[in-house]
Amino acid sequence: MATDLLERYEDDLALVKGAAGWTAVLALLGALAVAPLLLPRLGLGYLLFIAVLAAAHVVVAVGLNLLVGVAGLISLGHAGFVAIGAYASGLLMARVGVPWYLAWAGAAVASALFGFLVGLPALRLAGPYLTIATLGFGIAVYQVLTNWTALSGGRMGLPVPALPVYVSGLSAMQHLYYLAVGTAALLVWMAYNLTRSHVGRAFVALRDSDIAAEVLGINLTRYKTLAFGLSAAYAGVAGAILAQALRHLEPQAFTFLESITYLAMIVVGGLGTVSGAVIGGVLLTLLPHYLSDLKQWLPVVYGGVIMLMMGLEPLGLYGRWVRIRLYLRLWPL
């Protein structure tokens, strides 16, 4: 571990540190790029769909972690933001006929607008009050989607048009995979940089004590609404990805249970870290597919895992990994 000595300030600022770090990042990106070409030949083509779901979940989890883990504002209604993103992109593509990239951007903007709206009362609502307000938001979105049939198709659902295939030779699912995973990678990279910027530090100050943060000159109005808006924009993009993956939107896909599952992702992965959210998002997407025999026990497993994690390892799997790494580095001690 000789590379721990940093020689220049830029070394300390770098997101990826050292040759080992670069090897790991490049290997991961390479594997992600090759996977869709390789998997169908191995007869594992269905994994592509799961990978698209995982990409969507990673995007929600990273956004939710910015809000909950970094800024300390608990949201139990995140499925509402995901739903708004999904329906916004679906409606933009189906009714207005805009191309997919505009629809995804529109989904982010629509969700972010609602995020700002929910963030405004957050100025007056601390702790549990805010939690209930977000819970109410999620349920209100579900109710509106179920009952406003003219807009959402109600329980009958809303079909989402397919993406055009730009590269011949790629199947529709491979195409979607590249778009979804690419978007997810971009948003994860943005989140990494955001948490290290002045915005991220302001969020952390909010989390630790919002009154103290205000005394230090942090504009609570701006940063609380910004946290909600950003997190909702992430959820909106995730909704747009989900809309493409499912191709058919129903309010049933965006219930309170989904909101808790998103929370479970960041708790299991690690509160307050981007890597933790990525790990949690991928893990809790894969888990149901490998535990399909235990389908009915799944909520029990999730609930139990959340409680165990909170009790034994509040920093989540990523926290455990950091500890293992530290142990190895200091090994003979």
Next chain:
Amino acid sequence: MAPGAAVVGTLAQALGPAAQYAIGGLATGSLYALVALGIVLLYRASRILNFAHGDLATFATFVAFTLLGRGAPFGVAVGVGLAGAAAMGAGFYAVAIRPIREGTLLGQIVMTLGLALALSGLMQVLWGAQTEVFPFPLSQTRVYRLGSLVVSEISLGTIAAGVVLMGVLYALVQRTRIGLAMRAVAQHPTAAQALGIPTRRIYAATWALASALGGAAGILLAPVVYLDPFMMLDPFLKGFAAAVLGGMDSLPGAVVGGFLLGVAEALFAGFVSLTFKTTLAFVIIIVVLLVRPQGLLGREYRRRV
């Protein structure tokens, strides 16, 4: 006819249905009040918001339902159900909340969410997701007439049971030694402990009492809606709304909030829109918190760094 007279005439016509809706609202309101009381009891004692409150209540109802199916008398079944919920609440405090009590608000909320998820999953496995009819000694179809108003037997029973339970809780908290200890712990845990009050046991007792109250609400609700693992989700949210409306640290506030919310919701459902009545509860929460954050009967809302 003058427009004024027309308005008076419409008002008089509307008052009849309004009173009718209000009576139904009082019945649901007493259930909301019971749920809100459980939430406020815990929140006052330990600043914990228990998101598993509704699931503990459903659990009590399912236990009572199973016992009734095996031929147990109604009183015994209900008693065992409530005791089961109480034991679960106290056990959850001892196993999950107490060890991380120094944990953050986020940690505690996530803990109760975990329990809620696990418990609702467990109930789905044990009792299935299909809806059941809960046998209840009072009938929904037998009605009494008070002038032009019609009241079903079950509405009257629910209101009566709610009022009796609130009276029992009042007596317990205001007139007994354990109630005194609860109030002391709620006010200042460290001072209470220094004076020899077994704080942890009082917390456990508070959890048990709150869960049993929720269970009572569940059993009273089961005959009106059908029994299934997610039965309490909606009433539980309304209980939260009622608690916020009345003030999170005030027991009388929870009762007032519950009845107010029940009546407001019934009137809204009757005159405006049935489908959006759940949304009303959250509009009320937001408005109350913007205008009067401490709730109707709560004390001053203040925080320190």
